[in-house]
Amino acid sequence: MQVLTYPCRRPLLVWTLVVQLFLQGSGTYADDATDNCKLVFESESERKVLRQIETLAHKNFTAETQIGEDKYSYMFQLCGDAGGIPGAGVIQVDNQKTGAKITVIGLYNATEVIGGSDYVWLVYGNGEKYDTHCSKEQRKAFVMIFCNRDLDLGQLEVVQENREREQNCYYQFKLESSAVCPPLESKLSAGTIILIIAFCLLTVYLIGGFLYQRLIVGAKGMDQFPNYAFWVEVGNLSADGCDFVCRSRDREEPPTYRGVATEPLEEEPEERDDHLLPM
Numbered sequence: 001m002q003v004l005t006y007p008c009r010r011p012l013l014v015w016t017l018v019v020q021l022f023l024q025g026s027g028t029y030a031d032d033a034t035d036n037c038k039l040v041f042e043s044e045s046e047r048k049v050l051r052q053i054e055t056l057a058h059k060n061f062t063a064e065t066q067i068g069e070d071k072y073s074y075m076f077q078l079c080g081d082a083g084g085i086p087g088a089g090v091i092q093v094d095n096q097k098t099g100a101k102i103t104v105i106g107l108y109n110a111t112e113v114i115g116g117s118d119y120v121w122l123v124y125g126n127g128e129k130y131d132t133h134c135s136k137e138q139r140k141a142f143v144m145i146f147c148n149r150d151l152d153l154g155q156l157e158v159v160q161e162n163r164e165r166e167q168n169c170y171y172q173f174k175l176e177s178s179a180v181c182p183p184l185e186s187k188l189s190a191g192t193i194i195l196i197i198a199f200c201l202l203t204v205y206l207i208g209g210f211l212y213q214r215l216i217v218g219a220k221g222m223d224q225f226p227n228y229a230f231w232v233e234v235g236n237l238s239a240d241g242c243d244f245v246c247r248s249r250d251r252e253e254p255p256t257y258r259g260v261a262t263e264p265l266e267e268e269p270e271e272r273d274d275h276l277l278p279m
Contacts, residue, residue: 033057037079038109040125049115053078053145053179061156061175071095076143076156076173078122079108089124090141090171104128105171106141118147120180134169141171148176 034050034057058080064073073093075082082088089108094101106124114121127139148154154176163169188196209226213219222228 034079036108037111040110040112045115046113049113049120050079052115053120053177055179056145056153056177059153061153063156063158063173065158067161069096074105074156074158074171074173076141076175077108079111090127090143090173092171103139105139117182118180120145130163130169133163135166137167137169139171140169141173143173143175145175145177145180147178147181149178149181151176152178 110125112123
C-alpha cells in the first residue's frame, strides 16, 4: 500500500513547495517589515504600533543641519540599516571630517514605541557614547512621526540635539506621514446611504425611461414619462384609498323611513273581473 500511495503524494508535495516559494517571493508569506526592531520591553501594543507604520520600513530618510561652521547629515531608517550600517537606526555624518565621520546615534535593537491617535513616538537607544558631553553616556534618538494625510513619505527634520545636561541627552527628529493617520470614519448613516442609493436608482430610471420612450418608442408629451399609465393609475388608487381611510363622512346618504299612519287605511274597492269571462 505504501508503494502505491507514494506516487500520489509526491506531486502534492511538489505543488506545496512551489506555492510556498511563490508566496515568499511575492512577500505574502514573509515576515512583517518591522520584525527587525527589537523592543526594549516586548509588548503586543508596541508591536501593533510598529505594524501601523510598516510602510515606512527600510526607507532612508535624510536631513541636514548646521551648527556654527559645522555641518551634519542625519539618516534614519525604520527597522533597517541606516546608511547600510548594520544595526544602526539613526546615524550622524560629520561632513567637516576627512572621510565623513559616521556616528551611530541609535540602534533598532533597542527600540521603544509610543503610539497616539495621530502620532508615533519612536526611540532608538544604545548609540555610541559621547566623547565629553552627558557624562559620556550612550546616545539616544527620538523620532516623532506626525499625521499628514497629504504626504506618504515626508521629509526628515532635525528638531534639536539636547546635550547640555548631565544625563538623558538625546537627538530629536520630526517626520510627517499619512501612515500614522487614523482611518477616516464615514459620517453617513445607514439610512442616508439607502436614500442615496434609492435616489440614484430613481434618477437612472427616469432618465433612461424618458430616453427610451422618446427615442425608441417615439412618444410625445406626458407619454414620454416611463410607465405613465401605470403611475397615473397608482395615483388614482392611492387617492381613493386615502379618501376611504381618512374621511369620516359616509359618501352615500342613509335611507329615509316614513312613519306609519295612525288612522286606518280606507279599504279600496275590490275589482272584479267576472265580466271578462266568456259567457
